């Protein structure tokens with residue numbers, strides 16, 4: 372491997388592992404199977420599903436990957452926007468170059484310019500050393516502007532200029548740097564409504580929206596649930612968890628759920644079930660209350676639910692950690708899932724979950740940060 376290729380791989384790995392919105396703990400357990408990491412990544416991130424809307428999304432991804440067109444991916448949170456962006460990158464001629472995500476909603480407005488374009492030493496208080504920005508890191512590759520709808524209006528102007536002129540300056544420098552970066556942006560917001568309210572610039576929107584892709588909500592492609600669940604379960608298995616089997620009744624209840632958190636919510640649920648009931652069978656009674664509380668339970672399923680509720684959904688026995696998992700990681704995953712469960716029971720109220728777990732609120736907040744729950 373050349374030094375250059377090595378450097379790029381490292382950048383990609385760093386950028387991917389620090390993906391700000393990647394609350395995914397099982398995806399990292401994937402191993403390379405074809406020997407070509409980019410090829411594997413393209414397969415890994417390609418949206419799963421056989422419903423007509425997902426076949427259409429996949430076609431769009433394949434069509435646009437090969438050209439340098441800007442892409443705007445819209446859809447609710449957790450529908451797979453970042454994954455779609457990654458599959459576009461990995462299918463593109465830029466696949467050997469970095470994929471650099473930046474979450475425009477997570478970076479304070481005053482730091483955004485330096486984050487994107489970098490800065491020179493001494494250009495502002497705290498700039499103790501020069502630093503490359505995300506554009507520079509993504510040179511030759513793809514810059515993923517996540518939650519673009521959260522970018523401030525002044526920053527939108529600056530971004531538009533770079534997209535038009537294909538050059539930028541680091542903060543505190545006059546030297547223009549040319550940039551060869553493909554832009555994929557995403558948002559869960561309705562940018563057209565924001566334009567009407569004066570909160571998003573129409574000119575930037577048209578620049579970004581050259582090729583729109585809309586990721587459907589899970590409830591609008593619920594026929595894909597079984598396939599998605601199987602896919603996620605395989606990932607759990609590869610990351611060392613013991614997969615569970617869902618009974619037809621449990622699947623039915625899941626199909627009837629509204630899934631406000633979309634695939635992310637499904638992936639978190641399945642991961643948690645694998646930790647709680649390793650290698651076991653998950654029936655309606657083992658599903659968290661929020662799934663079973665409001666849905667219509669069939670009469671034939673009712674006894675299962677009532678029986679389970681009376682004994683409580685707590686597993687009697689945790690399985691042994693899988694061959695790829697240390698005891699420490701295993702205990703951490705159990706702790707994480709107990710926290711998720713308590714939060715679930717308290718309807719997301721942290722103080723309530725802390726009471727259920729008998730820990731101080733501050734301790735719980737710290738643990739939630741550690742496990743990237745939030």
Ligand SMILES: Nc1ncnc2c1ncn2[C@@H]1O[C@H](COP(=O)(O)OP(=O)(O)O)[C@@H](O)[C@H]1O
Pocket residue numbers: 392393394395398416417418419446447448449450451452453454455599602603634635638
């Ligand atoms: N095609 C897919 N197959 C399996 N899991 C997926 C797929 N797309 C997304 N996911 C899961 O959903 C999570 C959320 O996806 P992400 O792309 O971050 O959503 P968004 O950016 O729309 O919020 C991922 O971390 C992953 O666990």
Ligand SMILES: [Mg+2]
Pocket residue numbers: 392449452453517
């Ligand atoms: Mg996202």
